[in-house]
Amino acid sequence: MRDLTPLALVGASGWLGRFMGPALLRAGVVEPGDFIGLNRSGASEAYAAWPGLRWSTDPEAGLAGAGMVILSLRPDEFRAARLRCPGALVLSVMAGVSMAEIRERTGARAVVRSMPNAAMEIGQSFSPWVAEAEADDADRAMVRAVLGASGREEAFAREADIDVYAAICGAGPAWAALLLEALAAAGRAEGLSPEQALAAAEGAVVGAGAMLAGQGAQAGAMVDEFIAYAGTTAAGLEAARAAGFAEAVAAGIAAGTQKARALG
Numbered sequence: 710m711r712d713l714t715p716l717a718l719v720g721a722s723g724w725l726g727r728f729m730g731p732a733l734l735r736a737g738v739v740e741p742g743d744f745i746g747l748n749r750s751g752a753s754e755a756y757a758a759w760p761g762l763r764w765s766t767d768p769e770a771g772l773a774g775a776g777m778v779i780l781s782l783r784p785d786e787f788r789a790a791r792l793r794c795p796g797a798l799v800l801s802v803m804a805g806v807s808m809a810e811i812r813e814r815t816g817a818r819a820v821v822r823s824m825p826n827a828a829m830e831i832g833q834s835f836s837p838w839v840a841e842a843e844a845d846d847a848d849r850a851m852v853r854a855v856l857g858a859s860g861r862e863e864a865f866a867r868e869a870d871i872d873v874y875a876a877i878c879g880a881g882p883a884w885a886a887l888l889l890e891a892l893a894a895a896g897r898a899e900g901l902s903p904e905q906a907l908a909a910a911e912g913a914v915v916g917a918g919a920m921l922a923g924q925g926a927q928a929g930a931m932v933d934e935f936i937a938y939a940g941t942t943a944a945g946l947e948a949a950r951a952a953g954f955a956e957a958v959a960a961g962i963a964a965g966t967q968k969a970r971a972l973g
Contacts, residue, residue: 805972827881
C-alpha cells in the first residue's frame with residue numbers, strides 16, 4: 710500500500726482546519742510525528758494536546774515530501790500561494806475550486822474535492838467527496854478515514870454536485886439560524902418579549918433538529934400529517950407555503966450554487 714505520510718494540513722488553524730486536524734489526531738488517522746500544520750502564524754492552541762507537532766509558515770518547506778496534502782483555505786488564498794506538492798494526494802475542502810485547477814496549480818498525483826460543514830466542530834459533519842480517476846483504492850480509503858474522523862462521509866459521482874451541497878449545508882447552521890431568526894422576529898411581532906421569542910424559536914429549531922436526525926426521508930410526510938390535523942400548526946404551514954416559503958429557499962440554494970461555481 711502506498712505511504713500517504715506525512716500528512717500536511719494547509720490552513721491548520723483556520724475555520725475548518727482547527728477542527729479537522731485535531732479530529733485526525735484523536736482518531737489516530739495520522740500519528741503526531743506524521744502531521745505537519747501549515748499556516749501563517751505557527752503553532753495553534755487548537756493542538757495543545759499534541760505538543761511537538763511540526764509547524765511551518767513556509768509552504769515550500771512544509772509540503773516537501775508530503776504524501777497527502779489537505780487544502781483548507783479560501784480560494785483567493787490558494788490562488789495567491791505557491792502550493793506545489795508533486796506526487797501527493799491532495800484533498801481540497803475549498804468551495805468553487807475545481808479538481809482540474811487544483812491539479813494544475815499543485816502538480817498533485819491525484820485530487821479529491823470535499824465539502825465538510827461547520828458541524829465538524831462537534832464531530833457531526835456530513836462530508837460528500839468526489840475523486841479523480843487517478844485516485845486509487847488506498848487514496849480513497851484514506852479520504853474516507855480523514856473525513857470520517859469528523860462525522861459522516863459519502864462519495865459523490867459528479868464534481869458539480871459538490872457546489873450544490875455547499876449551498877445547502879456547507880456552512881452548517883446557517884439555514885437553521887436564518888429560520889430561527891425569522892421565528893423569533895415573528896414571535897416578537899405577535900407580542901412576545903425578545904427573550905420569550907428567542908427561547909421559543911431556539912426550542913423549535915434545536916429540538917426539531919434532534920428529532921429529525923435520520924428521518925429526513927420522512928420530512929414531507931411529517932408536514933402532511935401536521936396539515937391534516939388542521940390545527941394551529943397547519944394554519945401556519947399553509948400560510949408559509951402560500952407566501953412562497955419553498956420558492957424562497959430554492960432561490961437561496963440557486964444563488965449559493967451559482968456563487969460556488971463563479972469562484973472557479
